[in-house]
Amino acid sequence: GAVVSQHPSRVICKSGTSVKIECRSLDFQATTMFWYRQFPKQSLMLMATSNEGSKATYEQGVEKDKFLINHASLTLSTLTVTSAHPEDSSFYICSASKGRDYGYTFGSGTRLTVV
Amino acid sequence: AQSVTQLDSHVSVSEGTPVLLRCNYSSSYSPSLFWYVQHPNKGLQLLLKYTSAATLVKGINGFEAEFKKSETSFHLTKPSAHMSDAAEYFCVVSDDFNKFYFGSGTKLNVKP
Numbered sequence: 001g002a003v004v005s006q007h008p009s010r011v012i013c014k015s016g017t018s019v020k021i022e023c024r025s026l027d028f029q030a031t032t033m034f035w036y037r038q039f040p041k042q043s044l045m046l047m048a049t050s051n052e053g054s055k056a057t058y059e060q061g062v063e064k065d066k067f068l069i070n071h072a073s074l075t076l077s078t079l080t081v082t083s084a085h086p087e088d089s090s091f092y093i094c095s096a097s098k099g100r101d102y103g104y105t106f107g108s109g110t111r112l113t114v115v
Numbered sequence: 116a117q118s119v120t121q122l123d124s125h126v127s128v129s130e131g132t133p134v135l136l137r138c139n140y141s142s143s144y145s146p147s148l149f150w151y152v153q154h155p156n157k158g159l160q161l162l163l164k165y166t167s168a169a170t171l172v173k174g175i176n177g178f179e180a181e182f183k184k185s186e187t188s189f190h191l192t193k194p195s196a197h198m199s200d201a202a203e204y205f206c207v208v209s210d211d212f213n214k215f216y217f218g219s220g221t222k223l224n225v226k227p
Binding site for chain 2: 006034036042043044045046049093095103104105106107108109111
């Protein structure tokens with residue numbers, strides 16, 4: 001199959017600190033990964049497209065200096081929430097594909113709570 | 116532009132009765148359409164997808180969906196609901212297999 005692992009599943013951090021979330025494709029190589037955010041009782045919104053070896057492409061309204069995305073290898077993309085604030089508390093989820101004909105697999109998500 | 120409208124935010128059915136979750140889409144191109152399910156505090160699981168092959172798509176757990184271009188609809192159905200089907204369901208459109216656009220979600224409640 002196509003398995004995507006996301007870590008951590010839950011994290012609580014203090015306001016002003018940074019948090020890193022990892023997204024790994026376990027059994028395939030993913031040149032492109034996507035990061036989504038889901039606020040409580042809302043749908044998922046695409047934040048950015050992560051491309052291996054190049055800069056991420058951010059959706060309108062997403063602060064690239066706040067949400068740092070690194071895609072250093074074909075199996076790993078990271079999202080770092082810098083200087084986190086309570087309003088950044090959300091469910092973050094990544095997705096990856098092993099090719100155009102295979103569809104996308106989502107990670108299990110990370111619930112971030114900033115206190 | 117691509118968008119998805121899920122017509123019902125909540126649907127409640129009795130166990131053993133049919134399920135209908137409605138979805139309408141808007142797309143500039145021939146769309147790829149998906150239904151995902153999200154159980155509480157869990158990630159997303161793909162139920163089924165339409166990618167311009169057969170208009171009636173069968174998915175996992177007895178779910179199926181029919182692509183109707185004339186109605187721009189992609190409704191999700193299941194003949195007989197099970198308690199384990201209680202979850203939130205998202206209809207998703209993707210135009211170029213890169214970006215997904217999610218509907219607002221439909222919470223399905225299954226009563227015993």
